[in-house]
Amino acid sequence: MRKFVFFGGKGGVGKTTVSSAYALKCANAGLRTLVVSTDPAHSTSDVFDQQFDDTPKPVDGVSGLDAMELDPEEEVSRHLQGIKRSLSTQVSPAMVNEIDRQVEMAHQTPGAYEAALFDRFVDVMRDSDEYDRVVFDTSPTGGTLRLLSLPEFLEGWAERLLAKRKQSVRLFERAAIGGREPRRMREGDPVIAQLEERRDRFALAGRLLREEAAFFLVVNPDELSIRETRRAIGSLDDATLDVRGLVVNKLTPEPDDDENGRGARFLRDRVQTERERLKTLREEFDKPVVAEIATRIAEVKGDLLAEVASEIDVEVRAEPAE
Amino acid sequence: MTLAERIAAFRDIAEEWLRGLYHGMISHPAYEKIENEAEDIEDAFMLACFPDAFGIPSPVSYYTAELLPYLEDEFEAWERRMWDRGSLLERKGQQYHF
Secondary structure, rough: OOOEEEEEEOOOHHHHHHHHHHHHHHHHOOOOOEEEEEEOOOOHHHHHHOOOOOOOEOOHHHHOOOEOOOOHHHHHHHHHHHHHHHHHHHHOHHHHHHHHHHHHHHHOOOOHHHHHHHHHHHHHHHOOOOOOOOEEEEOOOOOHHHHOOOOHHHHHHHHHHHHHHHHHHHHHHHOOOOOOOOOOOOOOOHHHHHHHHHHHHHHHHHHHHHEEEEEEEEEEHHHHHHHHHHHHHHHHOOOOEEEEEEEEEEEEOOOOOOOHHHHHHHHHHHHHHHHHHHHHHOOOOOOEEEEEEEOOOOOOOOOOHHHHHHHEEOOOOOOOOO | OOOOHHHHHHHHHHHHHHHHHHHHHHHHHHHHHHHHHHHHHHHHHHHHHHHHHOOOOOOOHHHHHHHHHOOOOHHHHHHHOOOOOOOHHHHHHHOOOO
């Protein structure tokens, strides 16, 4: 298995449970593992009965397993503060308000959360040297998975901006005929430096996601979840990301044969429809079904988590580097 | 004033006129044109960075906001140029001295 493993899917299908269970499985197999939750609701804390925050913390009672929870809101305000700090040192007081308004606006746009989240993803992946395996529990909000297919697009965008900026600076330099001071210079232009840094970051993200990440989709045996999964696979495939399989969660348990009450009849019908849907999943999707996990009566945590972990048939061993 | 001094004075005046003529006809329009072109490209750059200043939401303005502290002069000049400009034709027309 590759170093970075992502679990995605529609809201409420049990991504947190599945990714926690898989992380536990990896840790028990002796890999240094980090599980990263990006869900603002942060249920990782509930699964392990322990509060986590923005920095990796060891999970009590499991050796070799750390957990962290990303908070995009915090990241957005940190980003905003950083810009404001450099505003106050760079910009004259007369312009501060004007530019300040623009900066505030940029942090209110719909994409800000996703961008912040993306930044944190890249940070975590880049600084993950001490771990053998990093498991991401992606949030359903705003299509985190779609976000992950974007680095190439963003890289191209940064590249285009960079080209424009270089071109205008070059013309300004050329306009400085006969020893005049050019209005802008290529040497030490902070805008070019900043854009280059961004571009390199996107390039790194794209490379890590394409070459070192594997994706799994968690799906429930119901129509909506299946449809959403089909779309998700489509967009991940388009971005040439490596979708390894489907994890079917929340399957209804079958009643014993001698039971014939109303509840048993209901369950039998339900199991019947779910079999149909499993068949659809097996036949119409070109990705293998790697796990079939039955609904549990209690919340999945503690010993139950280990039990679920054993039902996930996903390779744990690290893959040799390509 | 000797003849030699009068010639020297005339040459000074002629030289100044020639330099002025050269500057006005050749070098000034040349760098002005190039500078205008550079400004136009910069405008396009600024528009690509901050389309939300015109109410066009941009998914990347979160990233471009990082550039703002360094774009103070550009930002002000850009906004001014955007207000001044009646039409693209007007701006382009300015680049030619009729």
